Each structure stands twice: as C-alpha cells, then as structure tokens.
Amino acid sequence: MSDKNNLSAIEKIKTASDGLRGSIQESLHDEITGAIREDDTAVIKFHGMYQQDDRDRREERAEKKLDRLYTFMIRLRLPGGFISAEKWIAANEIAGENSTGVIKITTRQTIQLHGLIKSKIRPTIQSFNEAKLDSIATCGDINRNVSCSSHPGESPIHAQVFAYADKISELLMPKTKAYYEIWLDDDKIADKSEEVDPLYQERYLPRKFKIGIAIPPNNDVDVFTNDLGLIAIIENNELKGFNIAIGGGLSTTHGNAATYARLGTVIGFADTEEKVLKTIYEVITVQRDFGNRSDRKLARLKYTLDNMGVDAYRQEVEKRTGFKLEPARPYEFNQRGDRYGWLQNEQGLWYYTLFIENGRVLDDEKVALKTALLEVAKTGKSNFLFTSNQNMIISDVADIDKAQVNEILEKFKIIEHTTTASQLRKNSIACVALPTCPLALAEAQRYMPSLISKIEPLVAKHQLQNEDIIMRMTGCPNGCARPYAAEIGFVGTAPGRYNLHIGGDNEGERLNTLYKESLDEAGIINELDNLFATFKKERNTTESFGDFSFRKYVQGAA
Ligand code: SRM
Ligand code: SF4
Numbered sequence: 001m002s003d004k005n006n007l008s009a010i011e012k013i014k015t016a017s018d019g020l021r022g023s024i025q026e027s028l029h030d031e032i033t034g035a036i037r038e039d040d041t042a043v044i045k046f047h048g049m050y051q052q053d054d055r056d057r058r059e060e061r062a063e064k065k066l067d068r069l070y071t072f073m074i075r076l077r078l079p080g081g082f083i084s085a086e087k088w089i090a091a092n093e094i095a096g097e098n099s100t101g102v103i104k105i106t107t108r109q110t111i112q113l114h115g116l117i118k119s120k121i122r123p124t125i126q127s128f129n130e131a132k133l134d135s136i137a138t139c140g141d142i143n144r145n146v147s148c149s150s151h152p153g154e155s156p157i158h159a160q161v162f163a164y165a166d167k168i169s170e171l172l173m174p175k176t177k178a179y180y181e182i183w184l185d186d187d188k189i190a191d192k193s194e195e196v197d198p199l200y201q202e203r204y205l206p207r208k209f210k211i212g213i214a215i216p217p218n219n220d221v222d223v224f225t226n227d228l229g230l231i232a233i234i235e236n237n238e239l240k241g242f243n244i245a246i247g248g249g250l251s252t253t254h255g256n257a258a259t260y261a262r263l264g265t266v267i268g269f270a271d272t273e274e275k276v277l278k279t280i281y282e283v284i285t286v287q288r289d290f291g292n293r294s295d296r297k298l299a300r301l302k303y304t305l306d307n308m309g310v311d312a313y314r315q316e317v318e319k320r321t322g323f324k325l326e327p328a329r330p331y332e333f334n335q336r337g338d339r340y341g342w343l344q345n346e347q348g349l350w351y352y353t354l355f356i357e358n359g360r361v362l363d364d365e366k367v368a369l370k371t372a373l374l375e376v377a378k379t380g381k382s383n384f385l386f387t388s389n390q391n392m393i394i395s396d397v398a399d400i401d402k403a404q405v406n407e408i409l410e411k412f413k414i415i416e417h418t419t420t421a422s423q424l425r426k427n428s429i430a431c432v433a434l435p436t437c438p439l440a441l442a443e444a445q446r447y448m449p450s451l452i453s454k455i456e457p458l459v460a461k462h463q464l465q466n467e468d469i470i471m472r473m474t475g476c477p478n479g480c481a482r483p484y485a486a487e488i489g490f491v492g493t494a495p496g497r498y499n500l501h502i503g504g505d506n507e508g509e510r511l512n513t514l515y516k517e518s519l520d521e522a523g524i525i526n527e528l529d530n531l532f533a534t535f536k537k538e539r540n541t542t543e544s545f546g547d548f549s550f551r552k553y554v555q556g557a558a
Pocket of ligand 1: 108138
C-alpha cells in the first residue's frame with residue numbers, strides 16, 4: 001500500500017480535479033498562451049490528449065524570445081483497432097483540417113493526430129463526436145485502448161474473441177461526464193452522485209493500465225507486455241475461456257536500477273465471460289489499492305505484483321471475485337508479425353493487410369497511401385483494422401467486392417509497396433519520438449527507415465533475407481515500440497546513440513538483453529555485421545536469430 005503522506009504531485013492533481021475537469025475550461029479560454037495550465041496537462045490526458053511542442057523549432061523560437069510552439073496530440077479509443085469506412089473518412093477530413101494531416105497508427109491499434117493548436121481541440125473532438133468517435137481514457141492513469149489480435153482470417157472465432165475488446169473497454173470506462181461537459185457542451189450534471197466511480201474512485205489508478213487479448217498461435221498484440229493479457233484458449237474451434245497473465249510492462253529509466261522491463265505471468269484460467277470480466281475488474285482494484293502512489297517510476301502493476309508476490313496478488317484477486325481461477329490451459333504462440341496480403345476468413349470475407357512504415361498514413365513521393373485508403377473507404381465495401389505492428393487491414397470485403405478493392409490497391413501501387421518491402425522492414429517498428437515526443441532522447445520513426453536501408457545490404461550479404469527478424473527502435477527507454485520484446489532492439493540514449501539489445505525470442509515470450517551501449521550508426525552496422533556473420537555460421541538448423549543470440553551471447557556470457 002502506498003505511503004499516504006508522500007503522494008506524488010499527480011495524485012494530488014487527480015484528487016483535486018473535480019472528476020477530471022481541472023481548470024481545462026479556463027486554460028482553453030486563455031488566449032495569451034498556446035499552452036494550458038500545468039496541472040491541466042495531467043488532467044487532459046484522461047481525455048485522450050497530450051500537450052507537446054515542436055522540438056525542431058525550440059532553439060529558433062528561443063532565439064527569437066518566443067514561447068514554444070505548443071500543439072496537442074489526440075488519440076482515439078478504438079478497442080481492437082476497428083474503424084468503419086465511414087469513420088475513417090471522417091478521421092481523414094478532421095486530420096486534414098485540424099492537424100498535420102498525417103494519421104499515425106500506434107503500437108496499440110489506434111490512431112493519433114498531431115499538431116492541433118489549442119483552439120482546434122474542441123472543434124476536433126466535436127467532429128469526432130459527430131462521427132461517433134471519441135478519445136476518452138486513451139491516455140492517463142486509467143485503462144487504455146484495449147488491443148486484440150487483429151487478423152480475422154486466422155481464426156474462425158476471431159469475432160467472438162474480438163467482442164471482448166469492446167466489452168472490456170466499456171466495463172472500464174470512467175464514470176465522470178467531464179469529457180461531454182468540457183468538449184461537447186453538455187450541461188453540467190446537477191447530481192454528482194451520477195458520477196460516483198466505484199472502480200476509479202477519485203484518484204483513478206496509480207499509473208496507466210493496459211490490456212491486450214491474443215489469439216494463439218499469433219501473438220501480434222505482444223500479450224505479455226500488457227499489465228493484463230488474455231490468451232484465448234480454443235479447443236476444436238470453440239472458445240473455452242482465457243488464460244490471464246498479469247504484470248507485463250516495458251519501461252525502464254536509464255540509470256535507475258529499480259526500474260525494469262517485465263513480461264506478464266500467467267496466473268490462471270477463467271472460462272465464462274462473467275468470470276473473465278470480474279477477474280479483470282478485480283486485478284485492477286488490487287492495483288488501485290496496493291499500487292505505489294508516491295513514485296510514478298515504480299507505480300505500474302508489474303512492481304505491485306513483484307512487491308506482493310504472484311501468489312498473494314492472485315489470492316487477493318480471488319478473495320475479491322469470490323472464486324478461484326482454474327490452472328492455466330496449454331497454448332502455443334508461433335508468430336508475432338502481420339500476415340500481409342489477402343486472407344479469407346471462415347465466413348468467406350476477405351482481408352488485405354498492407355505495410356505502413358511506422359504507421360504513418362500520408363501521401364509521400366513513394367506511395368499515395370492516404371489517398372488510396374480514402375478511395376477504398378469511399379467504395380463503402382470494407383472496414384479497417386489497425387494492427388499492433390502499426391499496419392492496417394482492409395477488412396470485411398465480400399468476395400464479390402474483392403476485385404474492385406484490389407484494383408484500387410493496384411492502381412495506387414499499395415500491393416507493390418507491400419510485397420516489395422523487405423522482410424526486415426516489414427518486421428520492424430519504431431515509436432514516434434522527435435519532433436513531438438517530449439521524452440525522446442534520440443530519433444526513432446524519422447531515422448529507422450534509413451537505418452534499415454543500411455542494414456538490408458548486411459542481411460543480403462549474409463543471405464538472411466528470408467529470416468523473420470523482429471527489430472524495433474525507440475527514442476528513449478520508455479519502450480513505446482516494445483524494443484525489449486524484440487530480437488534486435490534499439491533504445492535511444494542521446495542524439496544519434498542507441499543501446500543495442502539482443503536475445504529476445506520471435507514469439508514475444510522472452511525479453512532481450514542489453515548487448516552494447518550507446519552505439520552510433522557505424523557502431524550499429526559493425527555490430528550487426530558481426531552478429532549476422534556468426535549467426536549464419538553457427539546457428540542450429542531452425543534456430544531464429546533471437547534464439548541464437550540468446551544461446552550464444554546471453555546464456556553463453558552467463
Ligand atoms: Fe508510449 C509515453 C507514444 C505505446 C510506454 N508514449 C508516451 C508519450 C505520450 C510521451 C509523453 O508521455 O509525453 C508518447 C507520445 C509521442 C507522440 O508524440 O505521439 C508515446 N506510446 C506512444 C505511441 C504513439 C508509440 C507509437 O509510435 O505507436 C504508442 C501509443 C499506444 C496507444 O495507442 O495507446 C505508445 N508506450 C507504448 C507502449 C507499447 C504498448 O503499450 O504496447 C509502451 C510500453 C509498454 C508499457 O506500457 O510498459 C509505452 N509511453 C510509455 C511510457 C512508460 C510507461 C511506464 O511504465 O513508465 C511512457 C512515459 C510515461 O508514461 O510516463 C510513454
Ligand atoms: Fe517518446 Fe520514448 Fe515513447 Fe519513443 S519510447 S514515443 S521517445 S516516450
């Protein structure tokens with residue numbers, strides 16, 4: 001239980017926020033600055049936004065004695081990454097009118113818009129609302145966007161499992177009406193008892209909370225990196241229930257040895273929907289009551305779990321639900337990447353997964369992705385799904401409409417773009433980092449594409465082009481592109497410098513290990529050249545790069 005006398009500043013802001021209202025209204029009306037009041041920057045996150053500034057322009061503006069160029073990023077709530085064609089068209093328009101125009105698919109299957117100035121926030125949320133889209137609880141100390149295995153073509157019961165993402169998202173929504181009041185001009189509620197929130201109470205959770213649902217054998221959602229992961233147990237094409245894993249979380253802080261990345265621990269199995277939802281709810285109440293509210297660096301469920309011990313945590317959950325979890329059932333993961341190209345599901349609908357480098361949907365000199373997707377959406381013959389690998393699936397296309405959609409994809413060279421990208425590139429993701437992320441120490445999505453162009457010749461030199469090597473980069477150790485769960489992970493330490501991590505497995509069941517610190521580009525290329533050469537020479541027949549580097553460099557070094 002946290003020290004009540006030593007609460008972090010954010011805890012005090014949450015409690016004093018009057019149901020997440022803070023002084024956001026006043027901040028919005030203040031025309032002297034493009035920023036909002038400091039306390040409100042914490043409150044606004046619960047409404048799905050972050051205050052940022054253009055870091056590329058900090059110096060220039062400081063020289064001119066100008067305030068930073070403040071803008072806001074807004075993130076939508078899309079459980080399981082599903083968006084209808086109609087909503088996609090709306091998001092396109094809103095992005096064009098109010099933000100940079102780039103739609104960014106995130107590593108948790110939703111989309112973000114960057115670069116909104118303060119006066120554009122309300123119109124943006126109002127337009128989203130008209131399109132039946134919202135950004136509630138996509139940030140802040142609360143349950144975030146629920147992710148779910150995204151390939152309907154891979155499992156006959158995908159729809160059944162997928163429905164849980166919505167149910168969980170609904171179950172864990174905050175009760176406050178502040179979002180509607182502040183952004184959508186709803187009347188102030190007279191009776192505050194309508195807002196009483198038995199789950200989040202007044203202080204919400206000690207830290208963000210993430211839930212992912214995986215459908216084996218695909219672990220595309222990286223289920224063990226979530227605070228709570230559900231693993232669908234399917235026998236004879238029937239959903240039997242879920243194994244429940246808790247305590248995943250990736251962030252570390254350079255120089256703070258008390259912080260660590262951790263994969264979730266499976267604590268048992270629940271069969272019925274009622275039991276699954278009850279267990280999720282009470283896992284969260286235990287974290288709410290026992291999590292650290294003094295030190296935000298140590299506040300995620302993973303630390304609560306390790307402090308209490310796995311058995312004690314499970315027992316506390318079982319005490320609250322009133323039933324015991326069954327022993328975990330067997331399952332097997334054998335892939336994590338997306339299944340590119342067309343795939344048909346059991347019901348006969350078609351799905352096209354296309355490659356979107358680092359999830360950035362825009363028209364550039366290589367491919368007019370944004371225009372192509374808009375044209376597909378305008379046919380009204382498909383929906384869309386985002387994947388946890390920052391890609392997109394054109395979904396639910398009837399057999400009779402497939403040729404028309406395919407023609408658009410051919411016309412805009414989307415198919416060519418997807419099929420000709422190297423295996424390495426398609427297995428890589430990078431976080432946003434500069435210029436918008438205030439925490440970035442180094443570049444990520446702006447640098448990764450060019451670094452891959454330099455690694456591809458190495459892969460070719462060592463004849464490893466057909467290997468599925470999962471490579472991820474982040475601009476800081478917070479781990480937004482899950483680099484610690486990659487076979488090759490780059491974690492930014494300073495401009496142009498990255499820690500190199502190796503030895504994670506291909507399926508997402510083993511974290512990697514720090515191999516070399518603060519390498520520059522030449523250092524990275526040199527290390528990878530040597531690693532690939534040794535891998536080629538010494539690997540066992542079916543050994544993946546991750547398993548090989550774990551055996552040789554992690555176990556071998558122990
Ligand atoms: Fe993240 C903070 C972007 C997935 C761990 N993350 C941030 C912020 C909001 C920076 C900030 O606090 O001001 C970044 C905004 C950058 C920008 O300009 O857009 C940011 N995180 C992202 C996204 C957009 C990366 C991407 O390129 O896709 C992902 C949005 C997911 C979503 O839709 O909700 C994103 N972040 C993740 C993941 C991966 C995941 O969840 O699967 C992680 C690691 C897993 C985990 O949570 O342990 C992650 N982000 C963090 C952390 C470290 C949390 C911690 O435990 O300490 C921070 C910093 C914080 O919360 O203080 C952070
Ligand atoms: Fe920003 Fe760091 Fe997350 Fe990248 S990993 S988006 S640099 S917080």
